[in-house]
Amino acid sequence: MSPTALRAARAVVPARYRPAIAGAVRPLVHRGDRVVCPCCGGHFGSFARHRTRPHAKCPRCGSLERHRLLWLFLSERTDILQAPLSFLHIAPEYSIGGLLRDRPNLDYRSADLESPLADDHVDVMDLPYADGSFDVVMCNHVLEHVDDDRLAMSELARVVAPGGRLIVLSPIDRRLATTIEDPAITDPVDRERVYGQFDHQRRYGADFADRLAETGLDVAVVPFIEELDPERVARNGLTREDEVFGVEDLFLGVQRTAPQHA
Numbered sequence: 001m002s003p004t005a006l007r008a009a010r011a012v013v014p015a016r017y018r019p020a021i022a023g024a025v026r027p028l029v030h031r032g033d034r035v036v037c038p039c040c041g042g043h044f045g046s047f048a049r050h051r052t053r054p055h056a057k058c059p060r061c062g063s064l065e066r067h068r069l070l071w072l073f074l075s076e077r078t079d080i081l082q083a084p085l086s087f088l089h090i091a092p093e094y095s096i097g098g099l100l101r102d103r104p105n106l107d108y109r110s111a112d113l114e115s116p117l118a119d120d121h122v123d124v125m126d127l128p129y130a131d132g133s134f135d136v137v138m139c140n141h142v143l144e145h146v147d148d149d150r151l152a153m154s155e156l157a158r159v160v161a162p163g164g165r166l167i168v169l170s171p172i173d174r175r176l177a178t179t180i181e182d183p184a185i186t187d188p189v190d191r192e193r194v195y196g197q198f199d200h201q202r203r204y205g206a207d208f209a210d211r212l213a214e215t216g217l218d219v220a221v222v223p224f225i226e227e228l229d230p231e232r233v234a235r236n237g238l239t240r241e242d243e244v245f246g247v248e249d250l251f252l253g254v255q256r257t258a259p260q261h262a
């Protein structure tokens with residue numbers, strides 16, 4: 001579809017229907033069998049462009065590299081797709097949100113500031129749920145966008161039940177020991193230059209896990225991709241074509257079952 005036709009289509013199609021329509025058209029352009037999306041099971045000649053990355057997005061379900069990685073992790077390394085669990089999905093992604101909602105074992109709820117895909121429209125810095133409401137909370141690529149990420153992290157941790165899990169993905173610049181953030185940087189052009197994206201409020205470094213652990217959760221970094229065969233990583237398109245943010249670790253926080261006393 002030409003850029004002009006695409007703009008015209010965007011103008012008349014409501015946002016919530018766009019992923020399904022794109023998912024019907026794009027597979028025709030990307031026919032083939034070189035890559036496989038673990039989320040929707042689709043086979044394609046290549047993944048599709050997303051922003052600056054030419055082979056990032058699943059032509060059918062719209063999954064990005066991190067969604068495919070996460071889906072494999074949930075499927076193969078956790079009981080989350082089988083056990084009866086309450087699940088809160090912050091900023092639900094179209095690709096995996098639908099899959100999670102359809103799991104009969106999950107009592108699934110999604111939340112976002114404004115996404116039409118979300119059940120609840122909420123501020124992640126002020127969640128309207130009672131303490132310990134969910135067995136699993138998942139929050140991907142949100143914390144780098146919010147004004148006060150420590151407050152958001154503490155809210156996420158608060159709503160995880162004792163023994164429950166918080167799963168977080170955020171872009172981490174592996175070259176940095178310490179996160180870069182400066183509230184004075186508000187211009188989108190400056191944010192793009194300093195943080196890597198026009199709407200990011202910080203560039204996380206290796207201290208991200210420590211910051212998450214300040215919530216009181218027991219935090220582990222899961223370098224899941226390193227456990228996978230390189231051929232599979234390529235076939236499922238699990239790394240970003242991006243030198244700085246190319247490989248994503250998963251961050252797993254577990255709520256302690258009894259309060260810790262100093």
Ligand SMILES: [Zn+2]
Nearest residue numbers: 037040058061
């Ligand atoms: Zn897919």
